[in-house]
Amino acid sequence: MYRQKSHFQNSFPTCNGVVARHKDRPRWWVLKLAEIIVLFAGIVIVILFANTAVCEKSYDYIDITNPYLTKVPLAIPAFKSMTPTEEEAAFARSASALLSETLEFTGLLKLIDPGAFLEDPGESGIVAPDIQFKNWTMVGAELLITGGVLVANDLVEVELRLYDTIKQQLLVGKRYTGQAGDERKIIRRFCSEVIFQLTGDRGIFTSKIAFISTTTGNKEIFTCDFDGYDTVQVTDTKTITLSPAWSSDGKWLAYTDFAKGKADIYIKHLKENRGAVVAKPGISTSPAWVPNQFALAASLSFSGDAEIYLLTGEGKIIKKLTNTWGIDVNPSWSPDGKKMAFVSDRAGTRQIYIKDVETGQEHRLTYDGRLNTSPCWSPKGDKIAYAASEEGRFNIHVIGTDGGGDIQLTYDSGDNESPTWSPDGSLVAFSSTREGVSRIYVMTAYGKDQRRLLTLPGEQTSPRWSLNLTSN
């Protein structure tokens, strides 16, 4: 891995070998246009990974496992436009607004109103020697992000820096080069760096959410980015499509579909035209990929009773995982793939159970109420989110995998169902009827900042959050 010291005095610190060649040029934005094109021709986007020298493990800023988390106040002044073109100024404004919006989405940071700012880095400068950190601590900012942009022909260059205003220290600085349409990608890459600095986790910025929507009049699978942008219709079966499930690498979706007149499971590669169908007598439903394996659990009723089976990615049965009279559905794997939570009515009411796949042992997790369903195992492995019905209304709960610490996250807001964790475990997406028709909402893992993810015609249900995807 390329290692590099931090030089925020007179050079731009970066963690990437490709752009590191610039580090000794104090005024990089005066590069001639031709030079830029030569240097960055063919580069769509520069992917900058953590450098251990610069990016020390210093994430005592935000502990996402703290339920009483106080948001860290952050100031993002408008980015500096490096050449006085209107196009560049517009890009600088939209990029800084997008950065604010995207970081605010995490629920970890409190964005300070720009109206309160005492300093304009667009005028005074975006690097440490030019920044009066007191001006930022005075308005309550503990963190500051400055940015500079250069737009030349179709290429954009963006440099971004995150400062700790109290320690007056650069936490991370990055330079990105891309094409004009790469603004969102660039901003998300930097968000990932910021969140890594603050939490030690890469965050959610290359993840997607699959869900069911009746936009076309039929239930079809759609996907969108983690923040609700870029909605894409994935299936077009014109029948009933249910239960989307992402493989760990995000390349495959498994789902239930009525294309053959009954509920069968379809395993589909998202980019290549290949896949498999599990079409046994009875129903085939609730697929759940085993983490990091080309295998999945699913509930099949061909034996006369809905039991959970382990299947290969080609849809062949490996073994039966549950074998008790009663309906067993909705499997959800622990991140290590050793345990599986699921719903069973074996005790007469619908409850969540955990099975240790290695030892074969099963135990009941939920005891309160008659209808506990939709378990979703957290990415950190310690909690399970689920939907519980009390007095005819569904609400989202989170419970420890040991059965302790049950907390209710939604209250008095219609039916709230199908919880799904963001890949870093900081957020939970779910469906809710709080505004009438069912839509997808997002909240923090502790129930804060509940807001609608997106607005589409029709009803949206069954959100499933992917892991961070490498080929986004």
Added chain:
Amino acid sequence: MRKRMWIVIALSLLVPGLLLTASCGKKKVQTDTMAPQEDADAARRAEMERQRQSEEAARLKEEALKDEAVRQERMAREQFGNVDVHFEFDSAVLTSDSQALLKKKAAWLKKNSGARALIEGHCDERGTSEYNLALGDRRAESTKTFLVTLGISASRLTTVSYGEEKPIDTGKTERAYAKNRRAHFVLK
């Protein structure tokens, strides 16, 4: 000469007179023989008419009966398809009402030995769509099993579960939920 003239006159009167007499006589004989014959014909005709009418009445009655039978048959067929078997919440157990209804359906299936039926299992919307697919499957299967125990060949019955995907009533009331928890029959 005068005497001869009178003879001619007398004859000219007499001959037609005789002729007339003769024809009258004949006619009388005819009348006597025709009268009884005509009566018999009329009677027969009347009888025939009466028979025809009674036959027509019988035919109409029979037709009406046939229509009624067809109507009843149609009604029975419609009822077979339109009257659903209902279930308690989260249950695939057949209630005594459901069993009585299924006995009627079994009787109809026995009478209509060529008929084949698809049994659809449906649920109310509470709970996950996945659980409800499994519950609908169980409802359709328990309905089928009951008919098989009543002597209906399993090969005539197929099942499908739609879970909560095809509600009759989209309301969010207990009443709507009760309507949606059903096994529905479709003749194939």
